[in-house]
Amino acid sequence: MSAALSIRDLTIAIGPKGSATPIVKGISLDLHAGRVQGLAGESGSGKTVSSLAVLGLLPVNAVVGGSMRLGDTELIGLPLKRLRGIRGRRIAMIFQDPSASLHPQIRIGAQLTDHVRRHLRLDAKRARAHAIELLERVQVPDPEEALARYPHQFSGGQRQRIAIAIALACDPEVLLADEPTTALDVTVQAGILQLLRDLALERQLAVLLVTHDLGVMSAIADDVAVMRAGLIVESGTREQLFTAPQHEYTRELLAALPGAQVANGDTE
Numbered sequence: 662m663s664a665a666l667s668i669r670d671l672t673i674a675i676g677p678k679g680s681a682t683p684i685v686k687g688i689s690l691d692l693h694a695g696r697v698q699g700l701a702g703e704s705g706s707g708k709t710v711s712s713l714a715v716l717g718l719l720p721v722n723a724v725v726g727g728s729m730r731l732g733d734t735e736l737i738g739l740p741l742k743r744l745r746g747i748r749g750r751r752i753a754m755i756f757q758d759p760s761a762s763l764h765p766q767i768r769i770g771a772q773l774t775d776h777v778r779r780h781l782r783l784d785a786k787r788a789r790a791h792a793i794e795l796l797e798r799v800q801v802p803d804p805e806e807a808l809a810r811y812p813h814q815f816s817g818g819q820r821q822r823i824a825i826a827i828a829l830a831c832d833p834e835v836l837l838a839d840e841p842t843t844a845l846d847v848t849v850q851a852g853i854l855q856l857l858r859d860l861a862l863e864r865q866l867a868v869l870l871v872t873h874d875l876g877v878m879s880a881i882a883d884d885v886a887v888m889r890a891g892l893i894v895e896s897g898t899r900e901q902l903f904t905a906p907q908h909e910y911t912r913e914l915l916a917a918l919p920g921a922q923v924a925n926g927d928t929e
């Protein structure tokens with residue numbers, strides 16, 4: 662099966678010309694429709710920078726090399742105008758802090774409908790119906806009433822559900838999720854992870870799940886790549902990684918986890 666997003670030999674250096682610091686040193690990853698690809702690794706290993714590169718959201722002094730293909734489209738070097746048409750429409754992103762995806766002073770309804778009206782050119786009535794459907798799908802209670810409310814009137818977990826609804830509004834092929842549950846209360850984390858898992862299958866979304874938390878990874882990732890100091894040191898299916906880690910660093914990460922939780926990659 663061909664990949665929805667294929668990353669090859671991605672290199673990223675950030676800093677002044679001539680003395681930029683290499684941060685990502687040649688990583689390759691394939692994201693497939695309906696699957697969750699985990700990207701694990703310690704803080705500073707380059708996970709976030711790699712996912713921001715997919716959306717062309719790196720600082721201007723970043724130098725990016727290699728290839729990132731979305732279907733037939735090479736993203737590296739794509740003119741900003743074309744990249745803007747892809748961001749949010751074919752590739753969407755959710756962040757650790759859902760507030761980062763939501764405007765505090767705009768009602769949820771407008772945030773959901775502006776997005777689809779702009780990208781999908783729906784009229785106001787159809788955009789509203791679409792927004793209600795999306796909120797129902799991500800299990801936000803009373804969707805019609807929710808449209809009239811502001812982000813601060815929801816709990817953190819519900820805000821992340823709304824951010825997911827916005828991300829899904831244009832039916833993207835790829836969803837980048839950077840630590841989507843790290844800022845949330847443990848009691849709501851599992852629900853959000855299950856939702857992402859279900860949506861990946863149901864919508865044939867290719868999900869890149871970035872997290873330092875192997876417990877989160879073991880709950881929903883189909884495949885896992887482990888990053889360290891800008892390189893992928895090991896990758897494989899979740900089962901391979903959790904039951905027979907090959908690399909010493911992966912073993913260390915696993916050893917740091919609260920014991921039984923992921924010992925056999927069990928999600929139940």
Ligand SMILES: Nc1ncnc2c1ncn2[C@@H]1O[C@H](COP(=O)(O)OP(=O)(O)OP(=O)(O)O)[C@@H](O)[C@H]1O
Binds near residue numbers: 675684702706
């Ligand atoms: N705008 C920037 N300018 C310079 N260096 C940066 C910039 N953004 C990130 N870096 C550096 O790139 C490296 C990788 O950062 P990145 O955020 O990708 O790590 P990470 O693996 O996602 O870690 P975390 O789990 O803490 O988010 C870090 O050393 C960071 O300091």
